[in-house]
Amino acid sequence: MWAVLGLSSLGDWLGLLAAATFAASQVSNSAAQGAAFGSVIAVRLLPALILGPVAGVFADRFDRRLTMVACDLVRFLFFASIPASALILDDPALVIGWTAIATFIIETTAMIWTPAKEAAVPNLLPRARLETANQLTLATTYGITPVLAGLVLIGLEQLVVLVFGAEGRPRGAEPSDVALWFNSLTFLATAVTVFFGIKEISGRRTAAVEHKPGMLKEFVQGWAFVRRTPLVRGLVLGIFGAFAGGGVVVGTAKFYAVSLSAGDAAFALLFATLFLGLGVGIAAGPRIVGALSRRRWFGLSIILAAGSVLILALATHLAVAVGGALLVGVGAGMAFLSGTTLLGSEVSDDMRGRAFAFVQTGTRVVLMLTISLSSVIVGAGGSRHLSLGFTSVEISSTRPLLAVAGVLGVMAGIVALRQMDDKKGVPLLADVLGSVRGRPLSPDEPKAASGLFIVFEGGEGAGKSTQVKHLAEALRKLGRDVVVTREPGATALGARIRSLVLDPPEVTGEVVTPRAEALLYAADRAHHVASVVRPALTRGAVVVSDRYVDSSLAYQGAGRTLPVDEVSWLSKWATGGLKPDLVVLLDLEPSIGLARAGRRGEADRLESESLAFHERVRYAFLDLAAADPSRYLVLDASMPPEALAAGVLQRVRHLMPAEEEFDLEEAIEEALEDAADTVTMLTGDELTGLPPVDLDKDAPGGGRETRV
Ligand SMILES: Nc1ncnc2c1ncn2[C@@H]1O[C@H](COP(=O)(O)OP(=O)(O)O)[C@@H](O)[C@H]1O
Ligand SMILES: Cc1cn([C@H]2C[C@H](O)[C@@H](COP(=O)(O)OP(=O)(O)O)O2)c(=O)[nH]c1=O
Numbered sequence: 233m234w235a236v237l238g239l240s241s242l243g244d245w246l247g248l249l250a251a252a253t254f255a256a257s258q259v260s261n262s263a264a265q266g267a268a269f270g271s272v273i274a275v276r277l278l279p280a281l282i283l284g285p286v287a288g289v290f291a292d293r294f295d296r297r298l299t300m301v302a303c304d305l306v307r308f309l310f311f312a313s314i315p316a317s318a319l320i321l322d323d324p325a326l327v328i329g330w331t332a333i334a335t336f337i338i339e340t341t342a343m344i345w346t347p348a349k350e351a352a353v354p355n356l357l358p359r360a361r362l363e364t365a366n367q368l369t370l371a372t373t374y375g376i377t378p379v380l381a382g383l384v385l386i387g388l389e390q391l392v393v394l395v396f397g398a399e400g401r402p403r404g405a406e407p408s409d410v411a412l413w414f415n416s417l418t419f420l421a422t423a424v425t426v427f428f429g430i431k432e433i434s435g436r437r438t439a440a441v442e443h444k445p446g447m448l449k450e451f452v453q454g455w456a457f458v459r460r461t462p463l464v465r466g467l468v469l470g471i472f473g474a475f476a477g478g479g480v481v482v483g484t485a486k487f488y489a490v491s492l493s494a495g496d497a498a499f500a501l502l503f504a505t506l507f508l509g510l511g512v513g514i515a516a517g518p519r520i521v522g523a524l525s526r527r528r529w530f531g532l533s534i535i536l537a538a539g540s541v542l543i544l545a546l547a548t549h550l551a552v553a554v555g556g557a558l559l560v561g562v563g564a565g566m567a568f569l570s571g572t573t574l575l576g577s578e579v580s581d582d583m584r585g586r587a588f589a590f591v592q593t594g595t596r597v598v599l600m601l602t603i604s605l606s607s608v609i610v611g612a613g614g615s616r617h618l619s620l621g622f623t624s625v626e627i628s629s630t631r632p633l634l635a636v637a638g639v640l641g642v643m644a645g646i647v648a649l650r651q652m653d654d655k656k657g658v659p660l661l662a663d664v665l666g667s668v669r670g671r672p673l674s675p676d677e678p679k680a681a682s683g684l685f686i687v688f689e690g691g692e693g694a695g696k697s698t699q700v701k702h703l704a705e706a707l708r709k710l711g712r713d714v715v716v717t718r719e720p721g722a723t724a725l726g727a728r729i730r731s732l733v734l735d736p737p738e739v740t741g742e743v744v745t746p747r748a749e750a751l752l753y754a755a756d757r758a759h760h761v762a763s764v765v766r767p768a769l770t771r772g773a774v775v776v777s778d779r780y781v782d783s784s785l786a787y788q789g790a791g792r793t794l795p796v797d798e799v800s801w802l803s804k805w806a807t808g809g810l811k812p813d814l815v816v817l818l819d820l821e822p823s824i825g826l827a828r829a830g831r832r833g834e835a836d837r838l839e840s841e842s843l844a845f846h847e848r849v850r851y852a853f854l855d856l857a858a859a860d861p862s863r864y865l866v867l868d869a870s871m872p873p874e875a876l877a878a879g880v881l882q883r884v885r886h887l888m889p890a891e892e893e894f895d896l897e898e899a900i901e902e903a904l905e906d907a908a909d910t911v912t913m914l915t916g917d918e919l920t921g922l923p924p925v926d927l928d929k930d931a932p933g934g935g936r937e938t939r940v
Contacts, residue, residue: 233356233430234368236422237349241373243307243418245381247338250411251314255331257408258324279340284593289450291348291585297426297433300352303345304423310334310341311416315409346592351584352433354576363518363526363573370514370569385411454586463527463578464587466651467571468594470534473644474567475595477541479602480637481506481560484630487610491630492550501550502557509561510568517566524667528660530570531649537563538641545634606633671801676809683769684887685810687780690818691850692839693829694869695876696778699818702877703884704776706899715768718778720756723763729756734836744837746792750799753784758806765810780812782856787838790852791845813887816880817857818869822846825869878903 290299317330357365389407396405426433445453458464481488489499513533521529540563543556571591579587610630655663655675663673686703688696697718704714721730733752737743744752757780768775781803789796822843829839857864865883867876881900 233353234372236425236430237369238372238377239418239425240304240345240422241377242380242384243311243415243422244342245378246384246411246415246418247311247335249381249385250408250415251331251335254314254408254412255328257406258318258327258331279336279343280593280596283340283343284589284596286447286451286589287343287593288347288454288586288589289447290344291351291589292454292582293447293450295434296348296352296585297430299348300345300433301423301427303341303348304419304426306341307338307345308416308419308423310338311412311419315404315412318409319404343589343592347585347589350572350576350588351581354584355581356430356432359577362577363569366569366572366576367514367518370572371511375511384414388414450586454583454590457583458587458590462651463574466527466648467530467574468591469644469651470530470567470648471571471591472594472598473641473648474534474537474564475598476602476644477538477560477637477641478564479599480606480633481541481544481557483603483606484610484633486607488544488553488630488634492547492553494550498550498553502553505554505557506561509558509563510565511561512558513562513565513567514569517562517569520668521566521664522667522670523672524664525655525672526570526574527652527654528649528663530567530574531645531652532660532664533563533567533570534645534648535563535642537567538638538645539563540638541634541641542638545631545638602637606637609633666801671798673801674805674809682772684774685765685769685777685812685814686774686884686887687777687782687812687815688818689779689782689786689815689853690869691820691822691825691846691853693825693827693832694818694820695828695873696818698873699816699876699880700776700778702873702903703880706877706881706903707774707776707884710899713768713771713773715764715773715775716778717760717764717775719760719780719783720753722760722777723756725759726756729753734838736837736840746788746794749792750784750788750794750802753788754802754806757781757784757803761807761810777812780815781807782815782817782853785856786849786852790848791838791841793848796852812863814883815857815864816883817853817864817866818876819850819854819866820869822850874903 311334314331314334317334318327321327321330353365353369354362385407388410392401392405392407392410396402458468485499485502489495489502492498517529517533537560540556540559543559544553547553547556575587575591576584610633655673658673658675666673688700690696700716700718704716707714719726720733721727729752732740733744733749733756765775765777781800784799784803785796788794789799826839826843826846829835854866857866865880867879869876878900881903885900
C-alpha cells in the first residue's frame with residue numbers, strides 16, 4: 233500500500249509539472265506559454281469544486297479496491313493520451329485543449345481515488361499504528377515524492393539527450409513527452425499492484441450492499457453525518473479554520489515581507505520556515521505530546537497554529553516573524569496529522585470515504601478562496617500612515633488581516649476542542665504537562681452523590697485510630713450508616729499487602745525498595761477504594777478512613793524522597809481520582825507520637841525509620857493541608873482526645889445536610905461535656921495556653937482551615 237501510495241503521489245507531482253510544461257512547450261511566445269501553463273494548473277483545481285462533494289459516495293458505495301483500480305487505469309490511459317495527442321493532432325491549440333481536458337479527467341479521478349484510499353487504510357492496519365502510517369504518508373506525499381518528481385524529470389531529460397542527442401529528436405520523444413509516458417506507466421503499475429497485491433482492501437463488503445440507498449441519498453446522508461456528529465463537526469471546523477488561516481498567510485505573504493521592510497529573500501525565508509515547522513510538527517509531534525488525547529491534541533494544534541498567526545500579525549522584526557512562521561507550521565503539521573488519524577480511526581467504515589471527501593473538497597475550496605480574497609484585499613488596502621501627533625507608524629493592511637485570521641482560527645480551535653473533548657473535567661494544562669512527561673491524566677470516575685468520605689491523616693501515634701473511633705460513634709448515634717476502614721490492610725488482599733510492606737526485614741527476608749513500596753500501597757489503595765469505599769459511598773454511607781492518599785505523598789514522597797507528583801499520579805490512577813470530602817490532619821511532634829506508638833508494642837518497618845524521616849513526613853502533611861485549606865482540618869494532636877473529637881465534629885457539621893445539623897449540635901455539646909470532664913480530671917498544666925473551643929463564633933459554611 234505504501235509503495236502504491238508513493239508511486240501514485242510521484243505520478244501526481246510528475247503529472248502536475250510535466251503536463252504544464254508540456255502545454256507550455258506547444259507554443260512559443262512567452263505570454264501564450266504562461267497562459268497555457270496556468271490553464272492546465274487551473275483545470276486541476278476545478279474538479280474539486282464540481283465533483284469533490286460526491287466523490288466520497290463512490291468510496292463508500294463501491295468496492296474500494298476496484299474503485300482504485302478503475303481510477304488508476306483511467307489515469308494511465310489519459311496521461312498517455314496527452315503526448316499521443318501531439319502525435320496525432322497538428323494544431324497546437326487542439327493539443328493544449330486536449331491536455332486541459334485530459335488533466336481535468338485525471339484530476340477528477342484523483343478526487344475519487346484519494347478518499348477510497350484514505351478510507352481503506354484504517355482497515356488494513358491495527359488502530360495503534362495508524363498515526364505512524366499517516367506520518368509516513370504525509371512525509372512521502374509532501375516530502376519525498378515532490379523532490380523525487382523533480383529528480384526524475386531532470387533524469388529523463390538527460391536520458392533523452394543521451395539517447396536521441398540534443399537536436400532532431402523524433403516527435404513524442406521530447407523530455408516532457410517522455411515524462412508523461414513514464415507517468416502513465418506509474419499508474420498502470422499501481423493499478424496492477426492494487427488489483428493483484430492488496431486484495432484485503434475489498435475485504436469489508438458483505439450482504440449489506442443490496443440495501444444501499446441511492447447515490448443521492450447517500451450523498452445527503454454524508455452531509456447529515458458531518459453536521460450531526462460532534463467529532464466530525466469539530467474536525468471539519470478545525471481543519472477548515474487552519475486552512476483558512478494558512479490561506480491568509482500565503483495570500484498576504486508578499487506584502488507581509490514588505491511590511492517587515494524586507495524583500496523577496498524574507499518571503500522565501502518565511503515560507504521555508506513554515507514548511508520546516510510543518511515537517512517538525514508531523515515528524516516529532518507524537519513524540520512530544522506522548523499519550524495526550526488525540527482529540528485534545530488536534531484542538532490545541534489548531535489554537536497553536538492560529539495563535540502563531542497572531543504572532544506574525546504583531547511581529548515587527550524578521551526574527552520574531554520567523555519564529556511565528558515556524559510555530560504556525562508546527563501547529564498546522566500536528567493538526568494535519570492528528571486530524572487525519574482521527575478521521576481514519578474514529579469515523580466508521582461506511583462513512584469514512586464521504587468524510588474524507590468532504591474534508592478534501594472543503595480544504596481546497598477554503599484555501600483557494602482565502603488565498604485569492606486576502607491577496608485582493610491586501611492589494612487594494614495597501615498601507616496607511618497612522619499619525620500619532622509626535623510620531624507616525626506605518627500600518628500595512630496585512631497586519632489587521634492576519635490578526636483577524638488568527639483570532640478566527642483560535643476561535644475555531646476552541647470550538648473544535650469543546651465539540652470533541654473526550655476528557656471533560658480533566659484540566660487541560662495539567663493534562664498536557666502530564667502527557668508531555670508521559671503520564672496523561674484520566675477523567676475522574678463519577679463520585680457517589682450521597683455518601684461522605686472523611687480521612688484521618690498524621691504521623692505515628694498521632695491518635696488517628698482513637699479519633700476514627702470517636703467520630704464513628706458520634707455519627708452512629710445520629711443514625712448515620714458509618715463504615716470505618718483503614719489503609720493499608722482493610723481487605724483480605726490488603727492484609728496480605730500490609731504484611732508484605734510493613735513486616736520487618738527479619739520476617740520478610742529482604743528490604744522492600746522504595747518504588748515497590750509505593751506500588752504496594754497503591755495496590756492496596758486501588759483494591760480498597762474499589763471494593764470498600766466506593767460501594768459504601770454509593771449507598772450513602774459515611775466512610776471514615778484511617779490514612780489515605782496523603783500518607784503515600786508524605787511517606788513515600790517526602791519520606792522516601794520519591795518524586796511527589798509521580799506518587800500523586802499513581803494514587804490518582806489507583807483511586808480513579810476519588811478525593812475525600814474532608815481530611816483531618818492530626819499534627820504532632822514525631823518524638824511524642826513515636827513514644828505513644830512505642831507503648832503499643834513492636835515497631836513496624838516504617839515506625840523504625842529515623843526521626844528525620846518522620847520530620848519530613850510531618851512537614852509534608854502540613855504542606856498538603858496548606859495547599860488546599862478548604863479540604864483540611866488541622867488539629868494539634870497533643871490535645872486531649874475528647875477536645876479533638878469535638879473539633880472534628882464541629883467541622884463535620886458543615887458537611888452534613890441541613891436537616892441533620894440540629895442533632896449534630898447536640899452531639900458536639902455532648903462531646904464537649906466529655907472534654908470538660910477530662911479537663912477537670914487533669915491537673916491543668918497540660919491544658920494551659922490552649923485556645924478555647926468556641927462553637928458560636930465559628931462562621932457557618934466551613935471552608936477555612938480551622939485550628940483548634
Ligand atoms: N490525644 C491524645 N493524647 C494522648 N494520647 C493519645 C491521644 N490520642 C491517642 N492517644 C494514645 O496514643 C496511642 C496511639 O494512638 P492511636 O490512635 O493508635 O494513634 P495512630 O492510629 O495515629 O497510630 C494510643 O495508646 C492512644 O491511647
Ligand atoms: C497508607 C500508607 C501508610 N503508610 C505507612 C504509614 C505507617 O507507618 C504504616 C502503617 O499505617 P498504620 O496502620 O496507620 O500505622 P499506625 O497505626 O502505626 O500509624 O504505613 C505509608 O507509608 N504509605 C501509605 O500510603
